[in-house]
Amino acid sequence: MIRPSHFTSLLLVAIFASTVFGITMRDTPKRMLRYGLYCFALFVGSAILISWLMFFIAR
């Protein structure tokens, strides 16, 4: 059994989900890659942003 951290889990989901989103939502390989990277950045960026918001709310 493996026990990745919360952030590692987030990165894993972001990588695989962005791959599927990129391939299925766009037509050409170049646009697929760009959209996949965009989704990955949104996954990770929004998680970091929300984490900081929760950090300040908790204080």
Place this chain on the structure above:
Amino acid sequence: MGTADNKAAGAAKNTYQGFVYLPLIAGWLVPGAGHFLLRKWGRGTLLAISIIALFALGLAMDGKLYTSAQDILDILGLAGDLGSGLMYFVGRMLSLGGDPVQFTTADYGTKFIEFAGLLNIIAAIDAHNLRTGRKQS
């Protein structure tokens, strides 16, 4: 412009032969198989790796495979799991996955498995769209 689009869609339709729902069903049963049937080898491989890896990681994290639907959340979880196709049924037959969620990572694992199923449905529908010509390439 519209005429050119229609011609392109018609050409795509004529490229593939056979049962029109086969890529959809194959893609649901085995991740990436719908794209393999349409000779989209690279896309099919990437989809298969992504979905199978997410499902396997979920199981490795002791995630739960839903076996029954007692309430609305269980129904949603079961629907997500069923999206994985054969992987779900094989997992059930081999009694894989944890039963009660005892660790935080096991809860993440349960979500990984559900997410893999939902992504597999998206991939299967993409294969169907390629087959029918709704998606050009």
